[in-house]
Amino acid sequence: MTQGPRPRLYLAGPDVFLPDPMAAAAAMKSICEGLDLEGVFPTDNALSPMAGEGGAAFAARIRAANLALIHAADGVIANCMPFRGPSVDDGTAYEMGFAAALGKPVFPWSGDIRPLLQRTQARQYLAHDGRVWRDADQMEVEEFDLPVNLMLVDPATGPVAPSFTEAARSAARWFRSAAN
Known part of the structure; x- marks a missing residue:
């Protein structure tokens, strides 16, 4: 207590x-x-x-x-x-x-608590450009093995x-x- x-x-x-x-x-x-x-x-x-x-x-x-x-x-x-x-x-x-x-x-x-990349892949098509994963708008999907954006983890x-x-x-x- x-x-x-x-x-x-x-x-x-x-x-x-x-x-x-x-x-x-x-x-x-x-x-x-x-x-x-x-x-x-x-x-x-x-x-x-x-x-x-x-x-x-x-x-x-x-x-x-x-x-x-x-x-x-x-x-x-x-x-x-x-x-x-x-x-x-x-x-x-x-x-x-x-x-x-x-x-x-x-x-x-x-x-x-799956990594954010896996959750994003499950919801939309992602393509690997040889370096990083990108969504349909060509935005990189971070791959830090975290379930949320890195700024939300302390x-x-x-x-x-x-x-x-x-x-x-x-x-x-x-x-x-x-x-x-």
């Missing part, structure tokens, strides 16, 4: 788009609680569109509220499952970068975990060792 308040972790990821995001949030928060962590889910802001508010204005309020949650958190556990393609959700990647820029630890996880917090539970355990260990 940690001394003082439990570390607060923002639970980043496209889980907010699930058919029942509140059930997902409850499950993740329960796992966190069992590890003496506090999970904070993006919908904890409980925002609704205001009368006459346009989509862009509502989106800006959601963004500001989520960034405030990250700012107030001690770290981030990020769902890096492929989202609408072979890569992590772009909003999640942004939140991970924001947390990292604030000096907060980020603990990524994905149920699909050696200080460990590799991409294969599940939310494992990422939460990594976070709990990290905060325990940081407290000592």
Whole structure:
């Protein structure tokens, strides 16, 4: 058990788009609680569109509220499952970068930890030009044997975990060792 308040972790990821995001949030928060962590889910802001508010204005309020949650958190556990393609959700990647820029630890996880190259190959035709793999737009597909883009992996917090539970355990260990 940690001394003082439990570390607060923002639970980043496209889980907010699930058919029942509140059930997902409850499950993740329960796992966190069992590890003496506090999970904070993006919908904890409980925002609704205001009368006459346009989509862009509502989106800006959601963004500001989520960034405030990250700012107030001690770290981030990020769902890096492929989202609408072979890569992590772009909003999640942004939140991970924001947390990292604030000096907060980020603990990524994905149920699909195949290398990004393999996941990309499974979703689209790639060609090897004799040096590197390229997609249909002739863009190189990085080949570092990582399940996510190299910028989303921090050696200080460990590799991409294969599940939310494992990422939460990594976070709990990290905060325990940081407290000592």
